[in-house]
Amino acid sequence: MTLTVGVIGGGQLARMMVPPAVALGIELRVLAETDGSSAAIAASRVGHYTDLDEVLEFARGVDVVTFDxxxxxxxxxxxxVAEGVxxxxxxxxxxxxxxxxVMRQRLADLGLPVPDWARVTNPSELSRFLDAHEGAAVVKTPTGGxxxxxxxxxxxxxxxxxxxxTHTALLVEELVDFRRELAQLVARRPSGEIGLWPVVETVQRGGVCAEVIAPAPGAAGRTSDVAADIAVSVAEGLGVTGVLAVELFETSDNRLLINELAMRPHNSGHWSIDGSRTSQFEQHLRAVLDLPLGATGSHREWSVMVNILGGPTDGDMPTRYPLALAEQPMVKMHSYGKDSRPGRKVGHVTAIGNDLDEVVYQARAAAAFFE
Amino acid sequence: MTLTVGVIGGGQLARMMVPPAVALGIELRVLAETDGSSAAIAASRVGHYTDLDEVLEFARGVDVVTFDxxxxxxxxxxxxVAEGVxxxxxxxxxxxxxxxxVMRQRLADLGLPVPDWARVTNPSELSRFLDAHEGAAVVKTPTGGxxxxxxxxxxxxxxxxxxxxTHTALLVEELVDFRRELAQLVARRPSGEIGLWPVVETVQRGGVCAEVIAPAPGAAGRTSDVAADIAVSVAEGLGVTGVLAVELFETSDNRLLINELAMRPHNSGHWSIDGSRTSQFEQHLRAVLDLPLGATGSHREWSVMVNILGGPTDGDMPTRYPLALAEQPMVKMHSYGKDSRPGRKVGHVTAIGNDLDEVVYQARAAAAFFE
Incomplete structure (x- = not known):
């Protein structure tokens, strides 16, 4: 019996499923959009995810289809689903x-904490929302962001x-007065078993995740419990299978509000590859195959992940290894095998240890070699 | 710049180089002997390692060739080498x-501790060795074992x-009165940097490695120091690059004698995938590329690896995952994607923790599901 998982999309999330698939003896097949994708090593087919015939052909013979x-x-x-996949x-x-x-409505229906929000279809509806929220708000396109x-x-x-x-309707939300952003990762099997990692702090720069600290400092106790409860409620309430990331605002008055959801392994969980007994990528494979989940204890008190973004100059991560690996032998480096373009996520580094200051220093020092 | 490593041989050692190659963004190419090899996911060519043209073609464009x-x-x-590879x-x-x-002679020339040995070419020479060693000895074919x-x-x-x-000469060695077997893993770069993991205890059954305990219980101090000195002397004395395993006898009178050498990642180091900051497979890739080596601290005080051998019945490891993963969520499972044949190594499991009894129990209990 070979377990076969088909992943639609050939980005770094599919790429990072390869190591646990190799370990567990799971055959991973990836439908990549282009040759030379980040997940090229497992790409069994090149085709677009909107091409029904391509996707159906790709899915033939796999035990489960999941997503990058x-x-x-x-x-x-x-x-x-109609084909029985x-x-x-x-x-x-x-x-x-x-x-x-749809997400805001479903979360509200489930009674989960979300920022004040509204569906607006024209500037005057948006104006009314702004008037009711001290003249400022966040507007989001419902899709494509x-x-x-x-x-x-x-x-x-x-x-x-x-x-x-260009859109029938937009989502408008209150500008949340938040102290920091957190993320709670959860895995759920079709048969119901739930696995949780500790809630983490995510630091964004320019709307892009820059750093993750696991666990979120000072979050033990009530904050962790509430974050876990919210994530489990989302996973169960929406029937999510596989890994789910719930991005949260921690407000200045100590509430947690749901910001975004991602129904797949997520940047906020990359630390788990090196910091946890079971990484989010292994857990995702186990979950979508409805296999028992792995333990999620951490190897050390702290794990810190720093993203590597493509810069204006050439040179991918391996170019800098001779210096970076020599200076930071404790840090684990991850290159996504992608061409470097300004602002593009091309890799990440993770440090683990029991002294947070030292771990933050190591991760940032290692990342600095690639910037 | 893409770093490219070519591995000759498509067994489980090549397979287990895939995860660190994916992490580091190293392109791994494998010359496998057959389709459907253990390392099939990275097999860029199928051909035999004795076929010079195949090997030369395979090696074109790689930065370094190494071995399974x-x-x-x-x-x-x-x-x-003549082609500049x-x-x-x-x-x-x-x-x-x-x-x-050759090995025994070179180790003896280096002044390293080995069992009494001789090169014998006929039964009468063997008889003399037996007479001088209480009538018992170990005979080995120089090649192919x-x-x-x-x-x-x-x-x-x-x-x-x-x-x-069928052999010009055989190696005969004294039957060493040993208490247990140890193994010292070391990595060495062409430029000389050395990395060491703790000395481990290996338990053999029927001449095949069955279990590994890292570190070897009670070996801290003198035994560890001597084992490390021996391994470093071998690596430097023979100019070994990449990972080297030195299998040792710990004698009843507290000496360490070299039993075997393996110039590649080795079964005695599989625990490092889950138990060490840097696995032997990552370190081997770093070493053969002459990149700085990674830290080799352990995640927990103890790591225990148990091999899974193919049994007389059908069913590969994933068949048993529903029970095994549920009962042992802390244990990491590794399947080599090989057809099960009696006695063939088809996978391994590793448990880590700070209580040796518990870790041994977990690893054995997990392994039992696959036997």
């Missing part, structure tokens, strides 16, 4: 991740006229 | 691992007549 991203159209997902997370769950307006794209802080209703021209 | 096994003939290695470990070092008589094959304990000179008929 949440963009596969619902009609493609429905066709897979196991799809995790399910099309119903993914529908919530694919549209921020990532890494800060599709998100604007506005103080005047005419600042998103271009979006109103 | 030590069996590549010297004329093939010499041709690679970097080969690690070098042909000179591999020559020592390829012939046990592994996992207990090519090794016989003899009490009469006629017990290896078949080997005398």
């Amino acid at each position: 991203h949440e963009h596969v159209p619902q009609h493609v997902l429905a066709a897979l 196991a799809v995790h997370p399910s099309p119903e769950a993914l529908a919530v991740a694919q549209d921020k307006l 990532y890494d800060g794209k599709g998100v604007r802080v506005v103080r005047s209703a005419d600042e998103v006229d271009d979006w109103f021209a | 096994h030590e069996h590549v003939p010297q004329h093939v290695l010499a041709a690679l 970097a080969v690690h470990p070098s042909p000179e070092a591999l020559a020592v691992a390829q012939d046990k008589l 592994y996992d207990g094959k090519g090794v016989r304990v003899v009490r009469s000179a006629d017990e290896v007549d078949d080997w005398f008929a």
Whole structure:
């Protein structure tokens, strides 16, 4: 018996599923959009995720289909299910991740804590929301946003006229007065078993995740418990299978509000590759195959991950290894095998240890070699 | 710049180089002997390691050639070097691992501790050795042995007549009165940097490694120091590059004697995948590329690895995951993707923790699901 998992999308998330698939003896097949993708080593087919015939052909013979991203159209997902293919997370769950307006409504229906929000279809509706929220708000396109794209802080209703021209409706949210951002990662099997990692602190720069500290400092106790409760409620309430990341605001008045959801392994969990007994990538494979989940204890008190972004100069991560590895032998380096472009995530580094200051220093010092 | 490592041989050692290659962004190319090899995911070519043209074609464009096994003939290695290909470990070092008589002579020349030994070419020479060693000895074929094959304990000179008929000379060694077997793993870069893991205890059954305990219980202090000194002397004395395993006897009178050498990642180091900051497979890639070595601290006080051997019944490891993973969520499972045959190594499991009894229990309990 060979267990076979098909991953739609050939980005770094699919790439990072390769090591645990190799370890567990799971055959990983990736549908990549291009040759030379980040997950090329496991790419069994090159084709686009919107091409129904490609996707159906790719899915033939796999035990389960899962995803590197949440963009596969619902009609493609429905066709897979109609063909009897196991799809995790399910099309119903993914529908919530694919549209921020649907997501806000479903989370509100579940009674979960979210920022004040509204669906607005024109500038005057947006104006009313701004008037009710001290003249400032965050506007998001319901679909297509990532890494800060599709998100604007506005103080005047005419600042998103271009979006109103191209979208039926927009999501507007209060500008949350938050102290920091957290993320709670959870894995859930189709049969219901749940696995949790500690809640982490995520530091964003320019709308892109820059650093993750696991666990979030000072979060033990109530904050951790509330974050875990929220993530479990989301996973169970929406029927999410596989790994789910719940991005949270910790407000200045000590509440946790849900910011975003990602129904797949997530940047906030990359630390788990080196810092946890079971990485999010191994756990995702186990979860979507409905296999028992692994233990999620941490190797050390602290894990710190720093993303590596492509810079204006040439040279990928391995170019800098002779210096970086010599100076930081404790730090684990991860290169995504992608061409370097300014602002593009091309890798990450993770340090672990029991002294947070030292761990932060090591991770940042290692990352600095690649910037 | 892409770093490219070519591995000759498609067994589980090549397979286990895939995860660190993916992490570091190293392109791994494997010359596998067959389709569907253990390292199939990275197999860029199928061909035999004795076929000079195949090997030369395979090596084109890689930064360094290294090995899954030590069996590549010297004329093939010499041709690679003549073509300007970097080969690690070098042909000179591999020559020592390829012939046990050469190995014994070189280790003796280096003044390193080895069992009493002799080169014997006929039964009467063997008889004299037996007479001088209380009538018992171990005879080994100089080449072609592994996992207990090519090794016989003899009490009469006629017990290896078949080997005398097919070999010019045999190695005979004293039957060492040993308390236990240890192994010291070391990595060495071409430029000289050395990395060491703790000395481990290896438990053999039927000439095959069954369990490894890292570190070897009670070995802290003098035993560890001596083992490390021996391994470093071997690595430097023979000019070994990459990972080297030195298998040792710990004698009843507290000496360490060298039993075998392996110039590649080794079964005694599989625990390092889950138990060490830097696994032997990552370190081997770093070493053969002459990149700085990684830290080798352990995640927990103890790591215990148990091999999984193919049984008389069908069913590979993943067949048993539903029970095994549920019962042992702390244990890491490794399946080599090989067809199960009686006695064949098809995978391993590793448990780590601070209570040795508990760790041994977990690893054995997990392994039992696959037997």
